[in-house]
Amino acid sequence: MWGTPQPERADAARNRQLLLATARELLAEAGSDALTMDRLAERSGLGKGTVFRRFGSRAGIFQAVLDDNERTLQQEILTGPPPLGPGAPPVDRLIAYGSARIRFLAQNHEIARAAIDGRKQGGPRRPPLSEIHIRILLREIELPRADIDLLAGQLTFALEGPLLNQPFQSPGPNSPAPTKRFEAGWRYLVERVCSDAGAPPAPDDA
Amino acid sequence: MWGTPQPERADAARNRQLLLATARELLAEAGSDALTMDRLAERSGLGKGTVFRRFGSRAGIFQAVLDDNERTLQQEILTGPPPLGPGAPPVDRLIAYGSARIRFLAQNHEIARAAIDGRKQGGPRRPPLSEIHIRILLREIELPRADIDLLAGQLTFALEGPLLNQPFQSPGPNSPAPTKRFEAGWRYLVERVCSDAGAPPAPDDA
């Protein structure tokens, strides 16, 4: 039930690309606030209904742009060299992934913020790729009596929350200082949580 | 510069109370979606401008209601019995606080979600009380080479994020099962992070 039931009509795909490109244009020209549905529709020469059909909501557009930007990072994780790619011990991969994710979110900061939306959600929430990857790595680590799924969610929020709630934004592709701090914090947290793979004596369990 | 520069005029205070009460009414009657600014203004017999002046935004209203509901919890933390109140070791207090916060957010789930708003924010973000309390407790724990301020932010998100992104909502004041899971997860995380107050050997530091 998951093999792209209908492969998306050719014109639809073309329009998606067009909208994505136009969205990037508007974004580059005037920032995320200037990216409105009306403007995007007009600029791309399509109807507003089409925009909503493709992306569901305003936040959806930002998510789509973000996902697209993330594509190369995905590749590095799946097939690149360690420690980001396969081959390194899972804890190292987890730390490396967090660092990469932090840097990615720092560039793309404005887009990432806009991709979060308060209003509008209903489904049981499909966890984002970030959480899924963290979950997979956690499973490879022997954590004694942990609720891995929950822990993955907790760590995902710990990783992304502080960064996305800062109003900061780096002007260029070089944002050296603040990113380093988050990377160090992530490393610290992961090392603490995964410190000894051997089970602690479990002092008591009421 | 922080001693309530102007103590708020009497009519303003009265209107704030009125609006808060009316908001609760609407909330109880028809849920958070039905609480619109127009409706709140009309129902309370005030102007729309007044509503915005008092609360700043739609999300502000939910925050105000939430803060008000939290007041009794605040008291227990400041002056109540341990481990929630003062007197217990900080790690125990931290675990107890998380449990209490989880239960609080589970009741109030709908309001808490509505209090988060994507749009609208500009200041350097004043950290919420939850984060401040966690930070204080962390400072009392001897964490070797930790960035306490950042760690407090991370833990706050780890605590609240997973809960607030679930669509669930308990019908009554009794939501036994799911809350327990979050409480256990929080306890696990805190115990891991604060496990041994003695510094680990620090394998290397590039």
Added chain:
DNA sequence: CCCCTAAGCGGGGTAAAGTCCGCTTAGGTC
């Protein structure tokens, strides 16, 4: 008791998200 002024108030105005539904068209079938 009157004045004065800054805080408070009102509600019409604007802009933007999201919905609806009838029309159009891609692309498979015979």
Added chain:
DNA sequence: GACCTAAGCGGACTTTACCCCGCTTAGGGG
């Protein structure tokens, strides 16, 4: 190549958050 149908499309419409700015009034000083 004609037909058929489901997916796609458009853009007017509705709803709502939030802004603006002239009017009102609380409440302190003279």
